[in-house]
Amino acid sequence: MSNHNAMTSHLGENDILQAxxxxxxxxQRLKQHLSECSHCRLQKERFAQELTRLGQLARRYAPGxxxxxxxxxxxxxxxxxNWKYAVSAAAVAAAIIVVWATVLIQSQQPGRxxxxxxxxxxxxxxxxxxxxxxxNALPPVYxxxxxxxxxxxxxxxxxxxxxxxxxxxxxxxITRKGPxxx
Amino acid sequence: MNPSRHSASGSQSAxxxxxxxxxxxxxxxxxAFDQLIDRYQGxxxxxxxxxxxxxxxxxxxxxxxxxxxxRSISRLREPKRFRSxxxxxxxxxxxxxxxxxxxxSIFKSSDEGPEIQPEADDQRDNPxxxxxxxxxxxxxxxxxxxxxxxxxxREVFMLRFMDDLNIADIAQxxxxxxxxxxxxxxxxxxxxxxxxxxxxxxxEDLA
Numbered sequence: 001m002s003n004h005n006a007m008t009s010h011l012g013e014n015d016i017l018q019a020x021x022x023x024x025x026x027x028q029r030l031k032q033h034l035s036e037c038s039h040c041r042l043q044k045e046r047f048a049q050e051l052t053r054l055g056q057l058a059r060r061y062a063p064g065x066x067x068x069x070x071x072x073x074x075x076x077x078x079x080x081x082n083w084k085y086a087v088s089a090a091a092v093a094a095a096i097i098v099v100w101a102t103v104l105i106q107s108q109q110p111g112r113x114x115x116x117x118x119x120x121x122x123x124x125x126x127x128x129x130x131x132x133x134x135x136n137a138l139p140p141v142y143x144x145x146x147x148x149x150x151x152x153x154x155x156x157x158x159x160x161x162x163x164x165x166x167x168x169x170x171x172x173x174i175t176r177k178g179p180x181x182x
Numbered sequence: 183m184n185p186s187r188h189s190a191s192g193s194q195s196a197x198x199x200x201x202x203x204x205x206x207x208x209x210x211x212x213x214a215f216d217q218l219i220d221r222y223q224g225x226x227x228x229x230x231x232x233x234x235x236x237x238x239x240x241x242x243x244x245x246x247x248x249x250x251x252x253r254s255i256s257r258l259r260e261p262k263r264f265r266s267x268x269x270x271x272x273x274x275x276x277x278x279x280x281x282x283x284x285x286x287s288i289f290k291s292s293d294e295g296p297e298i299q300p301e302a303d304d305q306r307d308n309p310x311x312x313x314x315x316x317x318x319x320x321x322x323x324x325x326x327x328x329x330x331x332x333x334x335x336r337e338v339f340m341l342r343f344m345d346d347l348n349i350a351d352i353a354q355x356x357x358x359x360x361x362x363x364x365x366x367x368x369x370x371x372x373x374x375x376x377x378x379x380x381x382x383x384x385x386e387d388l389a
Contacts, residue, residue, distance in 0.1 A: 017371045021364050022349065047375075050384045051343045057387065058228070058324070058344045061317040063237050065227045069219050069248045071212070 009033065011040045019044045020051065197262060204261035207252075215255070219248055222265065226272050229345045233276045235321065243279060247272045266351045273337070273355060323380035330377070331370050338363050339370035 011019065015030055026034065034040050136143070200221075206214035226247055231240040250271055258267055328336050334356075341352045349367075353360045374380070 013375065014372075017368055017375070020371065021367050025364070049388060050381060051371075051374075053384045053388055054324075054380075055344050055346050057320055057384070058232055061320050062228050062231045065223065065241050065244065066237070067241060069223050069245050071215070071249060071252050 010037060011043070016040070016044050016047055020048050200264060201261040204255070204258065204264045208255050208258065208261070215252055218264070222268055223248070225345070226268060229269065229272055229340075230276055232324075232340060232344050234279060235325075239279065243272070243275050247275055250275075263354065266347070266354045269341070269345070269347065269351070269355045270357075320383060323377075323383050327374055327377045327380050330373050332366075334366045335370035335373070338366045339374070342367055 011030055011034060015026065018025055019030075019034060023031065023034070034044065203214045203217050203221075207218060223244060227240055227244040230243045230247075231237065234240055234243070247268065251268055258264065328340075331339060337356060338352055341347045341355065342349070347355070349360050349363055352358075353363045356363065
């Protein structure tokens with residue numbers, strides 16, 4: 001009876017997949033059925049054959065390698081070798097930066113001196129103007145009206161214009177003489 | 183004479199030979215490593231080619247895989263695991279390659295994903311036009327199914343059925359449990375079963 005049941009209930013599609021992957025994972029009943037049922041065994045074998053053929057065709061249709069693997073050339077490129085390359089490259093880069101910076105500084109220096117000189121000239125001119133104003137604040141037009149383009153009053157003239165507070169001869173003379181007494 | 187017993191003894195002998203070669207290579211024996219290259223270069227190259235579809239890049243990556251393996255073979259504890267260890271390196275290198283290619287494709291509008299066309303030189307050298315058409319059709323169909331699978335489904339499917347590795351090896355390569363690998367494989371096969379174009383191609387080829 002059990003044999004009859006095993007023969008009548010064929011393996012489903014999922015069971016066939018399971019059998020192709022690993023037949024030992026099937027339940028005891030399905031294993032027994034598979035061993036006895038030619039239909040199910042054929043189904044399983046056909047599917048397995050397709051997959052085997054897939055592998056065979058892949059092998060057949062893949063181009064073969066044109067060159068043999070060699071270990072020599074890759075071994076030359078060891079990490080130390082690359083490290084040396086990196087250090088050399090860094091040294092060259094540093095040298096380039098130093099040279100470039102030096103050239104840049106040198107090229108900027110004459111400009112800086114020129115600017116400084118110009119600033120000094122301007123400052124001197126400004127100071128001259130200030131000195132001129134200190135000497136005589138009248139604009140040139142007024143100096144022409146006065147008749148002296150270059151007014152350099154001497155000490156006497158200044159004393160006349162602006163007498164000192166403690167030396168006012170005329171007033172002191174008047175006060176010393178006092179009112180005339182009859 | 184029992185053929186299965188004969189093949190089992192042959193396999194054991196191959197395992198012993200592999201163990202010896204790996205141990206010698208681990209001790210710095212270049213000749214032993216050269217023999218390992220001879221033995222696995224084709225497999226690794228094809229495994230890479232299936233995923234990137236460029237002969238030149240597959241050769242470069244294969245070279246890189248073996249150079250990396252040579253540099254770090256001293257850290258391989260189990261010589262028997264050499265093959266799956268090699269595939270682990272290859273899977274990682276392919277993922278790196280595809281990641282970089284994706285980043286580049288953001289900046290390059292002309293980059294339209296993996297090349298399905300075989301190499302131009304190969305086309306010129308191939309006199310059989312029908313074979314060429316079949317080849318192109320095959321890779322087109324494989325590409326179509328690959329696009330329908332998730333990353334992990336695609337990886338386990340290709341490792342199992344195109345690279346012909348067993349579940350245990352795949353689990354080691356992808357650092358997953360065997361049951362996880364089987365789950366992804368099951369999902370991938372369910373999608374493959376619905377892919378009429380590739381299945382028809384394979385069935386016609388079998389007939």
